[in-house]
Amino acid sequence: MALRHAVLAALLDGELSGYQLAKAFDVGVANFWHALPQQLYAELARLEREGLVAGRQVVQETRPTKRLFHVTDAGLAELERFAAAASKPSFIRDDLLVKVQAADHVDAGPLIRQVEERAAMAEAKIDLFRRILRKMRGDLGEEEFLREGGRVGPYLTCLRGLAFEEGNRDWCLRTAAVLRDRSAAVPGGGTASITREGTAPAPRNQEVAHAER
Amino acid sequence: MALRHAVLAALLDGELSGYQLAKAFDVGVANFWHALPQQLYAELARLEREGLVAGRQVVQETRPTKRLFHVTDAGLAELERFAAAASKPSFIRDDLLVKVQAADHVDAGPLIRQVEERAAMAEAKIDLFRRILRKMRGDLGEEEFLREGGRVGPYLTCLRGLAFEEGNRDWCLRTAAVLRDRSAAVPGGGTASITREGTAPAPRNQEVAHAER
DNA sequence: TTTGAATAGTCATATTGTTGACTATGAACG
DNA sequence: CGTTCATAGTCAACAATATGACTATTCAAA
Numbered sequence: 001m002a003l004r005h006a007v008l009a010a011l012l013d014g015e016l017s018g019y020q021l022a023k024a025f026d027v028g029v030a031n032f033w034h035a036l037p038q039q040l041y042a043e044l045a046r047l048e049r050e051g052l053v054a055g056r057q058v059v060q061e062t063r064p065t066k067r068l069f070h071v072t073d074a075g076l077a078e079l080e081r082f083a084a085a086a087s088k089p090s091f092i093r094d095d096l097l098v099k100v101q102a103a104d105h106v107d108a109g110p111l112i113r114q115v116e117e118r119a120a121m122a123e124a125k126i127d128l129f130r131r132i133l134r135k136m137r138g139d140l141g142e143e144e145f146l147r148e149g150g151r152v153g154p155y156l157t158c159l160r161g162l163a164f165e166e167g168n169r170d171w172c173l174r175t176a177a178v179l180r181d182r183s184a185a186v187p188g189g190g191t192a193s194i195t196r197e198g199t200a201p202a203p204r205n206q207e208v209a210h211a212e213r
Numbered sequence: 214m215a216l217r218h219a220v221l222a223a224l225l226d227g228e229l230s231g232y233q234l235a236k237a238f239d240v241g242v243a244n245f246w247h248a249l250p251q252q253l254y255a256e257l258a259r260l261e262r263e264g265l266v267a268g269r270q271v272v273q274e275t276r277p278t279k280r281l282f283h284v285t286d287a288g289l290a291e292l293e294r295f296a297a298a299a300s301k302p303s304f305i306r307d308d309l310l311v312k313v314q315a316a317d318h319v320d321a322g323p324l325i326r327q328v329e330e331r332a333a334m335a336e337a338k339i340d341l342f343r344r345i346l347r348k349m350r351g352d353l354g355e356e357e358f359l360r361e362g363g364r365v366g367p368y369l370t371c372l373r374g375l376a377f378e379e380g381n382r383d384w385c386l387r388t389a390a391v392l393r394d395r396s397a398a399v400p401g402g403g404t405a406s407i408t409r410e411g412t413a414p415a416p417r418n419q420e421v422a423h424a425e426r
Numbered sequence: 427t428t429t430g431a432a433t434a435g436t437c438a439t440a441t442t443g444t445t446g447a448c449t450a451t452g453a454a455c456g
Numbered sequence: 457c458g459t460t461c462a463t464a465g466t467c468a469a470c471a472a473t474a475t476g477a478c479t480a481t482t483c484a485a486a
Contacts, residue, residue, distance in 0.1 A: 427486095428485105428486090429484105429485090429486080430483105430484090430485085430486095431482100431483085431484085431485100432481100432482085432483080432484100433480100433481080433482080433483100434479100434480080434481090435478100435479085435480090436477105436478075436479080437476105437477085437478075437479105438475105438476090438477090438478105439474100439475080439476090439477105440473100440474080440475075440476100441472105441473080441474070441475090442471100442472080442473070442474085443470100443471080443472070443473085444469100444470080444471070444472085445468105445469085445470075445471090446467105446468095446469090446470105447466105447467085447468090447469105448465105448466080448467080448468105449464100449465085449466080449467105450463100450464085450465090451462100451463080451464090452461105452462090452463085453460105453461085453462080453463100454459105454460085454461080454462100455458105455459085455460080455461095456457100456458100456459090456460105
């Protein structure tokens with residue numbers, strides 16, 4: 001149940017419509033959480049039923065009517081409660097890492113391409129985050145802003161996002177270089193090679209060496 | 214459907230039982246994916262039904278009988294297919310970041326404690342990863358190992374895990390310092406202060422200023 | 427002038443992931 | 457002599473996320 005708190009946290013900086021929220025949680029900027037529009041609309045509806053956010057309708061001349069949401073006092077209290085409770089550890093969970101884990105057993109070509117593609121995506125996000133940070137701190141230096149500026153929360157999470165993407169980019173470039181080097185070194189370069197040359201692990205137990213079922 | 218591939222990738226380095234797999238995917242080391250035992254047993258069963266892994270029973274004298282699984286040729290082919298397909302982007306999704314995003318609106322005390330706790334956890338993981346890396350490369354230097362060593366996949370994913378945790382630690386320490394400074398600076402230091410002093414955003418649309426429903 | 431993108435939002439279904447409890451055995455602690 | 461830990465595995469129920477399809481309107485470009 002952390003999406004609800006992510007939504008509350010996102011609404012602290014001012015009213016947003018479901019649509020605006022969806023964009024913030026989806027494309028790129030998802031600094032501290034990621035979710036699809038459907039999830040957000042559903043969560044907003046739940047939060048409103050429970051009185052943690054309130055919406056007000058805004059009729060627009062040029063665009064469809066929208067509803068802007070803000071956090072209520074009850075919502076703020078819920079956030080407070082959440083912030084004081086224990087956090088569950090965060091884990092890496094990434095398709096690309098799974099593929100790299102298997103790098104020695106699969107075709108290196110497509111893998112290298114994907115790792116490089118990811119490096120480029122990371123680079124783009126780095127640029128974006130840098131721009132956002134500059135905008136947030138205005139004409140103050142980073143140190144000043146963090147000492148004296150208003151609302152440092154979003155700035156800090158954006159810093160994490162930036163560092164994460166820098167880590168991503170660096171690792172992707174290094175990984176691509178390693179894989180490229182190695183697939184150039186072997187004769188059949190690029191095509192899966194290692195199949196089963198493992199050091200036979202000297203069974204220490206009485207093993208029933210048959211595949212049952 | 215990436216858990217199945219994560220399992221396949223993990224089994225490439227040798228046979229494992231569900232239990233061993235569970236430990237690898239759970240406690241700390243979860244380099245490239247994370248999952249609970251129940252998921253893994255279920256996934257192993259599915260993979261076996263589909264012929265992507267095969268198990269063989271090992272009767273032990275001292276411990277309960279276990280089943281060791283290995284990847285079949287069909288499993289290897291499936292991994293190959295997966296590795297060549299497009300990867301979905303990876304996102305940060307972290308309780309703690311949600312809380313920091315709301316840092317300006319909630320009590321700083323518990324937050325600072327949690328951020329520091331997380332820094333310590335990251336530090337522990339860093340140590341663990343360093344040990345694992347040392348063990349994997351044996352007496353070779355990192356560069357040599359990445360050029361000439363066998364199976365660099367796990368080494369590379371572990372490097373990513375290490376960098377991730379270093380990023381975590383650094384960010385946590387910085388964040389803790391910033392929050393601590395700021396909560397020392399304000400008179401009511403530590404207790405939630407900002408409630409709603411936002412710059413009224415000068416409505417540009419004809420707004421129906423009533424909360425409906 | 428139709429096509430496509432952007433705004434604004436919704437529904438149903440499927441897949442994944444989490445929580446909590448439960449069965450067994452042998453080893454080690456005190 | 458009982459308790460707890462580590463191994464080895466399973467079941468059921470639930471919560472969270474993801475996928476895909478859908479309705480509207482308006483603006484801008486091909």
